[in-house]
Amino acid sequence: MGPGGVEPPTAETPGGGPPLDPVGGSGDVSGTGGTGATAGSPGTPGSGGGPSGAGGAGAPGAEQGSGDNAADGGVKAGSCRGFENGTGITDDEITIANVSDISGPVPGIFESAQQATQAYVAYFNATGDICGRSLKLLTLDSRSDAGADQQAYARACDQAFAVVGSVSAFDSGGARTAEDCGIPDLRSYSVTGDRTACTTCFAAYAVKPNLVPNAMPQYWAKKAPQAVKAVGMFYVNVGASAENAKNFRAGWEANGWDVKVFKPIDTAEFNYAPYVQEMKDAGVKLVNYTGPYQFTIRLQQAMKQQGFEPEVFLQDATIYDERYVAEAGDLADGSFAYIQTALYDDFSIPEMKLYRSWLQQIDPGATPTTYGVYAWSAARLFVEHAVALGGGLDRQSLVSRLQGTRDWTGNGIHAPQQVGAERTANCAAIIQLDSGAWRKVSPGKYLCGAMTDTGLGG
Missing domain, CATH: 3.40.50.2300 (Response regulator)
Structure with missing residues (x-):
């Protein structure tokens, strides 16, 4: 983990999107067709063309997966009977947030985590839905600051169903807030003991410092x-x-x-x-x-x-x-x-090809990073659990499923991770x-x- 730098903070979102507000929110982005694009734009690369995201076979030129590499992981979808809307869930959309250090001493230091989360949202929306609902991504900036991380999580608690793919050098800031509101927080990386101690917080790459x-x-x-x-x-x-x-x-x-x-x-x-x-x-x-x-x-x-x-x-x-x-x-x-x-160039791993391909769909020229790999993995894990839960999807049921996740590799894209145990790999x-x-x-x-x-x- 290596945050830090000397450049002045920036008020731009990854890829030149709309300005960030004081707690770092760039508004809602769908991950379809470029950073800052709005959801469901017909004909936009990566767009599903409508609320369900099922308007086509995906972005032109983008990799498509099947079986374990399908956007839903090939899991058996749970029955949608009894599905209830709640915080971050409407009849058409499920809002997930990403809270990462974008501005701060090193501008864009964890931009790749937001890009990868957005890329997976684009991949999923282009091919399917969760009980008729597409995903919508709310990007928030923790600004390399514990206070900003806490503020962003307070907003996510009110506006999003879950937080996915986040990474911050000061991730202790929002740990108590996430736990107190019960929001599932499936991070790219966790880096402090406070975060791994949070009972609703998990990570595709967890770090228990000792x-x-x-x-x-x-x-x-x-x-x-x-x-x-x-x-x-x-x-x-x-x-x-x-x-x-x-x-x-x-x-x-x-x-x-x-x-x-x-x-x-x-x-x-x-x-x-x-x-x-x-x-x-x-x-x-x-x-x-x-x-x-x-x-x-x-x-x-x-x-x-x-x-x-x-x-x-x-x-x-x-x-x-x-x-x-x-x-x-x-x-x-x-x-x-x-x-x-x-x-990153091991394309014998289908999941790596998917990550690299969809990353280019939402931000041509973006580079793969370890934070991006694990954010993509976190987004996949969220989707697979959410699809499997179907009408039983709520914050508590998602947390319960995450607690039981062991030896997660994101379909071979990274080393086995003990997500539920929140232990260092x-x-x-x-x-x-x-x-x-x-x-x-x-x-x-x-x-x-x-x-x-x-x-x-x-």
Whole structure:
């Protein structure tokens, strides 16, 4: 998780949609035909052409799935007998909200989560409905701020049936509000202990901070035994990053690492030279950074300027992003990342093709990210449960079904996730950037193993 940045906030929604209001609402969007488009526009790519979203076979050129990859997952639809409208549900529509950091220190940092949620809404509306109701997406901006997250969830509680695909660096802000109003909150990522403790909150990628997977640090302990004995760890000094970084350090040191330098870096910091000098003085051989890829580039620039070449430069999935590769150039080559998704160009996985195709339908040129993958997955999980519940769909019944969700992979698009248990995933893959292209260097599909409980809470 790596929120942070230095650019001034923006008041635009993803893709140049209508302005956001003070709590970040851009109004209702259907996810049909482009960011900010209104629902049911006949002839618009991705539009269903009417309230049910059943006006055609989908957007021209968009991938279409069947069976498990169909928009409803091929689940047996529940009987619509007894279906009752309620908060966020009318005779024609079911409103879901997405609450993500769009403005803030790094404008658009989790824009990809809203884009992916919108893409799934477009996919579903183009092919089906839930007891005659299409989906409508309400986009809200948590602005990289706990207070804004809380305000957005207060609005979602009043206007939406559920919240889907969200991600925020300060996701503790809306946790109590979501639980108190009973709204199902099926997030892309959860990043704080407060969010995972929320009884109505779940995530396609949950993080229980005190549970740290062993497989990734053990891989490096075998692959680079000398490097892990001299580690420099840095993290962006905002949101959940400090809590998570302390747990990472404890978990990794329990698996044989020795962290010589451990420092936060403020979002307003431009001079990274002192951090590099400290690593040089400490004889650091493995550098780990957790934060936005924009700041990763600053750190790597400072390393190059001072002639510091560690044996390993390692980051989380934040840098598995086409924009990092394009903006970092030669600096990025050789970098490693640990990821919990399939490779974005692995089109042998039908679900990845669907995600990439519908992402382009709603925002041509948008790039896939780990946040987008998990938001798409969260939207699929919501739809499958909602369709199966049929006339029994209400907030409480949806929460009950989410509590029982285990080993969810979003049809193979990511590592198995224990959605109901809200536990950190115990699997990861290691990839490396080689001549501008990412390739997997760890064996098998994922490295999986036991977890370390750091005892630090969360």
